[in-house]
Amino acid sequence: MSKKITETKIEANDLCVYYGAKQALHRISIDLFEREVTAFIGPSGCGKSTFLRSINRMNDLVPTARVTGNLYIDGVDIYHSSVDVVELRKRVGMVFQKSTPFPKSIYDNVAFGPRLNGITDRTELDRIVEESLINAALFDEVKDRLDSSAMGLSGGQQQRLCIARAVAVNPSILLMDEPCSALDPISTAKVEELILELKKQYTIVIVTHNMQQAARVSEYTAFFYMGHLVEYDKTRKIFTNPSKKETEDYVTGRFG
Amino acid sequence: MEQVTTPSPAQKHSFVRKTNNIGERIIERCVKIIGGVAVVLIFLILLFVLREALPLLMGAFSQPRTAQSSVESSLSDTLNLKPEVYNPDVILSEHQAPEEFAPEVYNPDVSVPATILAEKVNTRNEADGDHITLANILGTIWQPVSTMPKFGIMPLVIGTAKTTFVAIFIGAPLGILAALYAAFFAPRRLREVIKPMVEILAGFPSVVIGFFCLLYVGSALQNLFGFDFRLNAFVGGIGLAIAVIPIVFTITEDTLSAVPKSLLEASLAMGATQWESAYKVMLPAAFPGVFAAVLLGIGRAFGETMIALMATGNAAMVSTSIGDPVRTFSATIGAEMGEVIWGSAHYSILFFLGVLLFIVSFTLNAVTELFVKERLAKKLQGG
Ligand SMILES: Nc1ncnc2c1ncn2[C@@H]1O[C@H](COP(=O)(O)OP(=O)(O)OP(=O)(O)O)[C@@H](O)[C@H]1O
Numbered sequence: 001m002s003k004k005i006t007e008t009k010i011e012a013n014d015l016c017v018y019y020g021a022k023q024a025l026h027r028i029s030i031d032l033f034e035r036e037v038t039a040f041i042g043p044s045g046c047g048k049s050t051f052l053r054s055i056n057r058m059n060d061l062v063p064t065a066r067v068t069g070n071l072y073i074d075g076v077d078i079y080h081s082s083v084d085v086v087e088l089r090k091r092v093g094m095v096f097q098k099s100t101p102f103p104k105s106i107y108d109n110v111a112f113g114p115r116l117n118g119i120t121d122r123t124e125l126d127r128i129v130e131e132s133l134i135n136a137a138l139f140d141e142v143k144d145r146l147d148s149s150a151m152g153l154s155g156g157q158q159q160r161l162c163i164a165r166a167v168a169v170n171p172s173i174l175l176m177d178e179p180c181s182a183l184d185p186i187s188t189a190k191v192e193e194l195i196l197e198l199k200k201q202y203t204i205v206i207v208t209h210n211m212q213q214a215a216r217v218s219e220y221t222a223f224f225y226m227g228h229l230v231e232y233d234k235t236r237k238i239f240t241n242p243s244k245k246e247t248e249d250y251v252t253g254r255f256g
Numbered sequence: 257m258e259q260v261t262t263p264s265p266a267q268k269h270s271f272v273r274k275t276n277n278i279g280e281r282i283i284e285r286c287v288k289i290i291g292g293v294a295v296v297l298i299f300l301i302l303l304f305v306l307r308e309a310l311p312l313l314m315g316a317f318s319q320p321r322t323a324q325s326s327v328e329s330s331l332s333d334t335l336n337l338k339p340e341v342y343n344p345d346v347i348l349s350e351h352q353a354p355e356e357f358a359p360e361v362y363n364p365d366v367s368v369p370a371t372i373l374a375e376k377v378n379t380r381n382e383a384d385g386d387h388i389t390l391a392n393i394l395g396t397i398w399q400p401v402s403t404m405p406k407f408g409i410m411p412l413v414i415g416t417a418k419t420t421f422v423a424i425f426i427g428a429p430l431g432i433l434a435a436l437y438a439a440f441f442a443p444r445r446l447r448e449v450i451k452p453m454v455e456i457l458a459g460f461p462s463v464v465i466g467f468f469c470l471l472y473v474g475s476a477l478q479n480l481f482g483f484d485f486r487l488n489a490f491v492g493g494i495g496l497a498i499a500v501i502p503i504v505f506t507i508t509e510d511t512l513s514a515v516p517k518s519l520l521e522a523s524l525a526m527g528a529t530q531w532e533s534a535y536k537v538m539l540p541a542a543f544p545g546v547f548a549a550v551l552l553g554i555g556r557a558f559g560e561t562m563i564a565l566m567a568t569g570n571a572a573m574v575s576t577s578i579g580d581p582v583r584t585f586s587a588t589i590g591a592e593m594g595e596v597i598w599g600s601a602h603y604s605i606l607f608f609l610g611v612l613l614f615i616v617s618f619t620l621n622a623v624t625e626l627f628v629k630e631r632l633a634k635k636l637q638g639g
């Protein structure tokens with residue numbers, strides 16, 4: 001099998017995150033590759049979300065949070081003072097565990113990001129909305145009711161709408177924090193299919209508690225434990241032949 | 257959030273700070289400033305009122321008196337009132353003051369009640385039933401106590417509309433901006449102080465606000481805008497706005513904080529600024545509640561009696577200028593009900609005004625209760 005040429009998209013270097021006095025991440029160093037799906041796994045509270053949220057600096061919103069070390073995206077240190085957080089977040093989309101559609105119409109939800117970027121031309125917006133909804137595998141289900149409220153969609157549809165909303169601004173990275181944990185198996189399958197489709201364009205980082213899901217969608221897997229990055233390797237390796245005892249215990253379900 | 261400053265190798269990337277969103281930064285500053293100013297205004301009003309009350313309170317403690325408080329006695333000293341007039345509210349209400357004390361002594365602006373007082377002497381109880389016709393009611397002269405009583409409620413309608421509009425146009429935006437500021441821009445500590453303080457202001461006796469407007473706001477605005485009359489619709493509107501702001505603020509703030517924080521996070525994660533998130537996501541999500549806040553604010557401005565009585569000049573005039581004195585529904589009832597002849601036409605028409613007041617207030621509250629709350633629940637929970 002020929003090895004795909006991969007480029008580093010996100011690079012953490014001795015990244016530590018503290019909430020007040022409590023250290024949530026301990027000197028994380030990791031390279032995440034462009035146009036690949038990387039899965040973060042690990043027991044609850046091990047810092048997966050914390051790491052994910054430091055990639056788009058959502059931790060800035062936590063008053064007690066403090067970050068040391070470096071995190072580079074495309075070689076730029078995103079914690080450098082010259083970085084505009086707002087611009088950064090436009091380049092790094094995020095999908096949350098609980099779907100968060102805005103109480104607006106389906107159309108306005110997807111058009112939200114493009115409008116922030118100053119696009120007002122209706123035909124241009126129409127095109128982006130349609131394209132994003134198609135990308136999120138939602139278009140056929142909602143094309144007749146784009147003007148009705150997004151709150152009327154099912155949970156799975158809402159989550160795909162959030163994905164459509166995130167990709168509408170054409171980010172280069174997509175962060176997903178347990179995007180399927182509130183969805184039924186069919187919706188989950190749709191979102192997973194979608195992730196595989198989206199990885200052609202985006203670098204995707206997904207947090208999941210579902211080992212099968214990690215195995216299905218990701219090329220690389222990082223195992224976190226108590227704020228430390230224990231093991232990071234090809235997903236196949238992590239699940240079949242991990243080099244660390246903790247990893248093996250966790251993926252085989254013997255953990256705890 | 258501590259930022260680690262290491263030199264960044266490549267700054268060509270799109271998320272390196274751009275300078276082209278200056279307009280947005282200005283808007284954000286403006287919201288912060290206006291919101292901050294609104295909050296500061298609310299406090300200043302509180303301070304002014306307290307400052308004015310302070311000397312009286314101090315006096316009460318520094319000059320011990322046994323039978324009466326010094327407030328009463330000092331007022332009765334200056335106004336030469338009989339000792340049994342002991343309630344300061346009564347002193348301010350010209351109709352219940354003994355007639356030999358002309359209102360001009362302590363409130364030169366209230367000229368109309370003086371006329372009414374004068375006319376009352378001549379009243380021969382002719383106001384009986386037959387003067388109430390539709391034409392009379394829809395007339396433009398309100399002169400309920402005279403030989404030919406005129407019950408035209410037009411000046412009252414206009415007066416009520418003018419003061420209510422002024423109150424809402426000033427009070428609603430200030431209240432909403434202050435709420436936005438408190439909910440999304442103020443540091444947490446400040447927010448914890450602002451909210452209870454404004455709630456205290458909401459429970460402030462309206463007679464104090466009225467007094468404050470009568471004494472200070474009237475002169476200040478006359479100097480500023482050169483109004484012909486010291487007390488007028490605008491002054492009354494400001495007074496009512498002071499009563500409206502805390503209501504709008506409290507309800508709006510409550511609704512804004514009821515909107516799930518996850519929406520704010522989602523919006524910020526999309527690359528919206530704090531201001532854009534507040535304005536484009538949180539405020540629309542809270543719209544039904546904000547609408548309710550404004551409706552209840554209108555209800556308050558519309559029904560408020562004491563401020564309208566004290567700060568509007570109380571003349572039933574038909575005019576479009578907000579610089580002219582006006583008289584409102586509730587002020588009319590408040591001022592005239594006390595001495596109306598039971599069962600007379602005047603009496604009925606006052607009750608008619610009361611019914612109108614009730615209908616409007618009831619409608620506003622019903623709309624708020626039934627329509628708005630349902631909408632809000634729907635909006636946030638789906639359906
Ligand atoms: N806002 C916060 N303030 C204080 N501590 C926090 C905060 N957010 C997370 N933590 C702590 O940081 C640690 C890591 O939390 P994090 O949310 O990253 O875990 P996680 O791996 O995503 O867990 P889960 O799988 O349950 O989502 C936990 O101990 C948590 O209690």
Ligand SMILES: [Mg+2]
Binds near residue numbers: 048049050177207
């Ligand atoms: Mg998590």
